[in-house]
Every structure is written in structure tokens, then in C-alpha cells.
Amino acid sequence: MQGLVIRWFVSATALYLTSLIVRGIEIHGIFPLLFAAVTIGILNAVVRPFILLLTLPLNLLTLGLFTLVVNAGMLWMASKVVVGFEVHGFWSAVGGWLLMSFFTFLINLLIGESGRIEVVRIRHLVRY
Numbered sequence: 001m002q003g004l005v006i007r008w009f010v011s012a013t014a015l016y017l018t019s020l021i022v023r024g025i026e027i028h029g030i031f032p033l034l035f036a037a038v039t040i041g042i043l044n045a046v047v048r049p050f051i052l053l054l055t056l057p058l059n060l061l062t063l064g065l066f067t068l069v070v071n072a073g074m075l076w077m078a079s080k081v082v083v084g085f086e087v088h089g090f091w092s093a094v095g096g097w098l099l100m101s102f103f104t105f106l107i108n109l110l111i112g113e114s115g116r117i118e119v120v121r122i123r124h125l126v127r128y
Contacts, residue, residue, distance in 0.1 A: 006111060012037035014103035021099060024092020032084025039078040048074055071097045 012033050019025045027033045051070050052059065059066040072093035079087035087093050 008034075008037055008041070010104060010107045010111065011041060014100045014107060015040070017103045018096050018100040022092055022096045024088040025096045026086040026088075028084040028086075032082055036078055036082045036085040039081050040074060043074045043077055047077070068094060068097070071101075075100070 015037055016027065016033055019027045027036065048070065051073070052067065055066055055070060059070075072090065075097050076087050076090075076093045079085050087096060
């Protein structure tokens with residue numbers, strides 16, 4: 001359960017950082033931010049697989065690039081559900097999704113499987 005809450009805060013942090021950079025994404029308060037993070041997670045878990053299945057021929061035709069449109073659509077759908085979270089335009093949704101995914105990836109590099117912050121040390125072993 002603790003890991004789920006930490007992942008929720010990671011998503012919220014990534015969404016907040018994205019809203020600072022992408023002009024077409026606006027968040028009006030902490031509660032819309034947290035609710036938007038939950039909504040995006042639920043949409044990705046429940047709705048996205050069905051949409052990807054329905055758009056499989058188009059996705060194959062575009063060599064997987066249509067997945068980017070589907071992902072941007074999830075961000076846009078969340079903005080229609082959450083009051084205080086707004087995505088203005090298609091390109092804001094695409095750029096927002098890409099940036100949010102990047103921030104989530106970077107933050108998740110620091111978090112282990114247990115949901116705790118871990119520091120990864122790389123040691124070079126030299127054998128003679």
C-alpha cells in the first residue's frame with residue numbers, strides 16, 4: 001500500500017513539473033493535482049488497454065506512433081473529468097504526456113521496488 005501512495009505522489013510530482021513547463025497545461029491547486037494524478041492512473045489502467053486494442057490496425061500502420069496520440073488522449077480525458085486541471089489543445093497534450101513520462105521515469109529511477117528512495121552506486125571493478 002505504501003508503494004502505491006508513493007507512486008501516486010511521483011505521478012503528481014511529474015504532472016506538476018510538466019505543468020510548469022508546458023504552457024497548455026494548467027493546474028489550479030493541490031487537490032486538482034492529486035485528483036488528476038489518480039484519474040490519469042485509473043484511465044491508463046482501465047480505458048487505455050481497450051483503446052489500444054481498438055486502434056491496433058492504425059497503430060500497426062503507423063509503426064506504433066499512434067500510441068502517442070492515445071496517451072495524449074488519456075491526459076486530455078483526465079482534464080475533462082477533473083475540475084481545476086486543464087489541457088488546452090492537442091499539442092499541449094502530446095508534449096505534456098511526453099514530458100510527464102520523462103519526469104516519471106527520472107523520479108522512478110530513485111525509487112526501489114519497495115517504494116523507498118534508493119541510491120544507486122556504480123563501482124568500477126578493475127582486475128589486473
